[in-house]
Amino acid sequence: MSKDTQFLVSLADDGDIPAPKEMAARLQRLTQETAIEADYYGNGGAVTELEAEAARLLGKERAVMFPTGTLANLIALRLLAGPDGARVVVHRHSHLFNDSGDNLSLLGGFTMVPLEGEGAGFSADDVAAELDRTADARVASRVGCIAMESPNRRLLGQRFAQADIKAITGLAGNRGIPLFLDGARMLIECAYSGQRPADMAAPFDIVYLSLYKYLGAPFGCVLAGSAAMLDGVFHDRRRFGGSLYQMWPAALLAKDALAGYAERWHRTRSAAEAVLALVEDQGPVTVEHIPDGTNIVRLRLPGAVLDGDKVKAAGLSQALKLPPPSADCLPVKINETWLNVEPQDLAGRLLKALGRCA
Template identity: 40%
Template sequence: MISTAAKMPEPDAVVSFLYDAPEVSATEFAAELLATTTETETGIDSYSIGGAVEEFETAFARLIGKEKAVFMPTGTLANHLAVRMLMRGKSRVLLQERGHLYNDSGDCLQKLSGINAVALGRGKATFGLDEVKAAFENAEAARVEASIGAIAIETPVRRMHGELFDQGEMEAICDFARGRGVGLHLDGARLFIASAYSGIPVDSYASAFDTVYISLYKYFNAPSGAVLAGPARLMDGLYHERRMFGGGLNQAWIFAATALRSLTSFQERFAQAVAVSEVFKQILAGIPGLAVSNIPGGTNVFKLIPRNDIDPSSMHDTMSKLGVKLPPPESGTFYLKVNESILSTPPAELAGRFAEAVRAKG
């Protein structure tokens, strides 16, 4: 695990561009957990209530400007319960066609809560206010009442390689929804990453929505877990529904304590990683045989395109031997994710490993 003291890891550490967070072994996590419990008194929870879980919930709610936060075992459950709470007996929720709720949750809204998911913005990170208004008009014109109770927005969007939801459209949609008394949920699994690139504070993002979900394992060093935050009138007693859906984990302190330890300094550490990555990308772009391209409106994902005579699969294997993990190429292009592991190696040295792979033509 990367230390919360924000010091740089050892120079010979592996740099991984696979995920939003550095990869860690079981041994590394065990060491982090030992450090966590040694440095501070860690209270044991009972079925995700009290102890370190409550301590984390309180700190997190304060950080993002919400009255209360509740630990969740998964983002799937966090998103589901948020929308379920906001519906107030209505039947439809508007959400992204490329988002988590529509693609990665097994149609839980429909199957488990009788909520009809209406997907907007097909093939895009952003859906517009015009699409939202059209959905309301369609619902209101139905022969049988089919009212819209909530709107859910994900940003950045994983299935669009970390592209941000357009901020102007987001603000317009939120204003429209509030004017109609429609609930607003933010799927902010990677919201702290969004903030690092957009410059918008996480509490400013969260303030526009009734509820917000954030992942604990994508960057806060926890092996799993999520957190859902919102007004006390919605969060109070939510542990009952959490348990009803099978999410009342006993002794969830392991997730909460490690996340809390990382939470206090993550933004500082990740800002450093972003700055180092920009230097690295500039050097990388100067290597003959490689092209570097940012995702328009993107965040921590960028494209690396090798020259035609360089075999991407061979390059993938060569880089692994050089201590750099790349994702599998997609149609000849690598989509690299910046995370804190980039701090382990000076940018010029890291780019030199790519240059070596180019000389070997993969």
């Protein structure tokens, strides 16, 4: 942990966010350990190596790195739904619908159709009803893609139910509609569900995976799918302004973090379970697990009215980064920084911080 970092453990992020000195040190170590070749506008070198590893991990023929998820999602929908402004089925609380400034509509011409079912998903019946409604419209239109996000950030890491994915996959196959997975945090889901990433990705024509949310890269993501669909997509990457001259630092850091991620997350989950058990046993705190959840739990302090500034200060007093509160609870995120402190020590720090919050 960098000396510039004010906290030992983050309970507010999906992973470690290294300070510049720490990131530079990681790059120095990796470039000294083996010969690294730079990419040229995203082609070749460490970027190509990362793409090959991501494709293998996700069980797809090809993967392509992009500097931002906003651009990658737009390109993915253009590939899947076409460039002529089709409708795209999304979840009401999805990243695509809420957090990209309607770029799919403004830049891609797509009409997003938000559905909301139980939890983080929607059902095949919900989709079928929308397909039928579109087909019966007085003015011809079409649904060009069904997009699913799992786990869902806005719903505290809830997963899209596998039974619904299976049913929607069958429906989409019969109707000839491609499927897109916004799997920005899918490796976290795999750590909790026990699925292999390739199995989780299998039903989808294109899968999106973030490189910076928990893989230590300063930016970036990949799209993975068939070679026929993605082999020439670097032209669109450049056409839409997404070809950085060199992306190798992010690719190198992400590829390094991918190695052993499953084992690290196994240890992370075990450590977090020990910490949460101690916190609930020793303090006036209730630990609430999210139904069908992943790495987010609620720490509830009954009767307390939590103030954001007070929570932040209390956390820093114990070298912890605490999330903004919601009424009487903190929606804390489990991540690899929980391994920086022994469970007993971390539980003690957290209880002291919570005591100052109440």
